[in-house]
Amino acid sequence: MNINKSLEKNRKKIIDQWFEATIKSYPPETARVLGRIKNRFDNPVGSATQESLENVFDQLLKDLDPGKLEDALDPVIRIRAVQKFTASDAVGFVFELKEIVKNILENAPGEDFDRKVDQVALAAFNRFMKCRESIFLIKATESKKRIHRAFERAGLVTELKDEDLL
């Protein structure tokens, strides 16, 4: 059986375990909440994590497209970028997939698969950095944008460019 087929066959099992492993990065009393509440509005972190993992998994079955991969990772990474994770903890959940797949599939998935997971991790790291950059940008420009734009329109300060705000 080819690797993709057996991955697809075990899709639910793999994703469930991957999800479990991912939310284990939170304190257990938090993980309990994230894993249990099904309503996506009452549990945004759990549902975004679930959604991302499913989409990333489906990407793995195809030829990897870095752009699409990053988009699939976006919801979960965007959240982890503002939580108290170090960079390595924020993207580390990707590597859990290797172990999980090895344990679930009867025949070893091989180096190709490992390389794919590495690519996912790199994409996750890319997205993590973009999110962090956007946080720092917001941090640097927010209040100036708010106040100075109004002042500028009122002619109280000279025209501002985005660079001036930084």
Place this chain on the structure above:
Amino acid sequence: MKQKYMLPLTGVFLLFLLAYAGVEGAGMQWFFGIVVPYAAVLAFLAGFVYRVMGWASSAVPFRIPTTCGQQKSLPWIKQNRIDNPDTTAGVFVRMVLEIFLFRSLFRNTKAAFNRNEKNKLTYSWEIFLWLGALAFHYSFLTVLLRHLRFFLNPVPACIKVVEYFDGIIQVGLPIVMLSGFLLLGAALFLLARRIFDEKVSYISLAADYFPLFLIIGIAVTGIFMRYFTKVDILGVKTFTMGLATFHPVIPEGVGGLFYAHIFMVSILFAYIPVSKLMHMGGIFLSPTRNMANNTRMKRHINPWNYDVDIHTYEQYEDHFRDKMIDAGLPVDKKE
């Protein structure tokens, strides 16, 4: 972690043993049957009154109900009279629903029933907190009411009605009273939730486990006496009537199990005023629920309102007068 519930469990077990051994071994019926119950009831009454008076003596400076629906506003906008009451009647209904149906707790579960993407009905586990709480409190109440038969002679009709419905399934001899088993089941459920739900176990204190173990102990001893050891009911009634009429007697043929039961009930009563079990009184006084949202209509008085320093207009104008005049803003003094 474990000690949070192991200590209370051990404590309750020791309390049981103390009473059982005290009666069976040392023959201290008078102590566990007479001294302790009277002391406990006294402690309960005095403590309860003391706590409620304590709350009542604190001021209610501001009217700050939590509003959970549309306010009374323009005549054509439909007000939610219960969740955002502006009258005492509305507050009354809100409180009744809160006290008898645990409505806020139910809110937890309102969104709990959902259809998922595949249009399959899903529900959240939280509904069981509400159900468990309802089952627990109502079975407790029923058990309590049923026990009044031991303290009243003749037994009032209303208690017989309660008993009739409690035993309505007509199984077993003596007839199985649902409430006792429901109480035990619900208490076990609430306990399991505290132990196995990481979220709840994290927030739980030893003081949260103790009353649960105590109530479980009371329920178990009660059930044992009724269905298994078949305690001498006449002896028990003689005993309880003695307590109720202030002519306490120690009957023959009532064993240690009964005294252990009475002892644990006494501990529970005495424990109520010094613990979170006071929530039964607190709910009536909670200012976010028992007040009408009508502060804009009717002035609420703060008993300790005091004057404060403010930055007056005069000070303000003195500070900015020139600038105000230059900008063409009206001023009170033109110097």
Place this chain on the structure above:
Amino acid sequence: MSDELKPDELLDKVDHSPASGSWMDTTVQIRPGIFSYAAKPESLETLSAPNPRQWNPLDDDWKLPENWQEIIHNGIKERLEKFRTFKIFMDVCVRCGACADKCHFFLGTGDPLNMPVLRAELLRSVYRNDFTTAGKILSKIPGGEKLGGGRPMTVEVLKQWWYYFFQCTECRRCSVFCPYGIDTAEITIMGRELLNLLGLNIDWIATPVSNCYQTGNHLGIQPHAFKDMLDFFTEDIEEITGVNVEPQFNVKGADILFITPSGDVFADPGTYTCQGYMILFKYLKDKYDLNVTWSTYASEGGNFGFFTSHETMKRLNAKMYAEAKRLGVKWILGGECGHMWRVINQYMDTMNGPADFLEEPVNPITGTKFENAKSTKMVHITEFTADLIKHGKLELDKSRNSNRVMTFHDSCNPARGMGLLDEPRYCIQNVCDNFFEMPENTIREQTFCCGSGAGLNAGENIELRMAGALPRANAVKYVHDKFGVNTLGTICAIDRAALSTLCEYWVPEVEVYGVHELVGNALILPGEKKRETDLRMEPLPGMEDDDE
């Protein structure tokens, strides 16, 4: 030999799930990105607040007064007598856990101490130890205090208080679900009052408070600059509509005094909402001869005193009635603001009333009596505008907002401290055709906070704010994806600022509008020219090609 760990060993050492001990044993780790900067001494001095000094939360030494434990102890004691809420909420919690997952900060940050029940337990544990009979007895037995859930007041506990009471936006969502109505906002308010006794405020609250006290508004804008700003808006509006909407200031004998948060005057996108008010007042002046005046003295509707202490709140709020009395107006109209309205609805009349020098508010144009405001004598502008619209007193051109696909964010305070839910919706639906609600469990009394309220809208705590905003953003994203919503309406000045930022991070396609910005766009002023742009100087729907 080697002291170094091999990579494998290192991995073994990384424990993803922190040991699940008791939360009471955790020590606080104050993290950049989550905490807000400490209050500057100058700001505390303005109101003669205790212990003004330069200090840094990251330092070990917080420069506390020597007898700080005594101050806290006496502070708790005093508040237990003064506030029944406080006393009851300290006593009756059964830790059922219903509130735990209702807090946006817990849902967003995943930090268990952000569960409302534990936020309250931070204070409760000290209360139990020092003020309850059981606690006092147990604390004498070795290890006994843990049995009763008490703990002594230490610097470590104090730091936890400071860290977590400034991670609560006092939004009251948890209180909706509590079977005893325990309101964490009330507990946070008490916690912050106690912290303020030691001079432990944050700068983003203390400085606006100081400014507001001195100059009349949070930003410290002096009277002439305040007027300048509105004059510039007048010019902009004239450019767009051809009508001069010049406002009046500090006018004695006007019909109505209008007070709005200064954010509407000085911060985008609130400034457009402000222009909406100005257009409305001009319309009412021309059509119905209604005289509305602004004030430079009471130029702040918001009240950061509310996030400091009851006393500070009262001192700042006093200006509203004082100014209404001085100007001799009939009643007061309040702009779109969140916590300002909680203060007006639940505190103002009690603190600074009775307002017997004002008249019971009646809309002179429609004759409607605002029965619900007959004592406080202050009316919310969406109540006022909804009444005008209902009676057909406003000429509106909805098509000017037809490029706006709307949803509405209920601000916490008007929703759960007042119940102002349908008035703004009525206004929106009468000036815009495309309106979609967010899911039921994220609006009205169950609305999710913006994550920046109660003085937490600073810059340095951006990670906290973004994490706290996640539940709200998640629902916005849902209606954006499903219905193409591109506009988030709101009636709160902090929301206008905070939601704009949260959208920038979470849902960049959505813009934030105040309700009266939309009203200003739709309202047809007498004698106006054909408008080509909206108040943001963006082309109106159907006018996009006119430039070419």
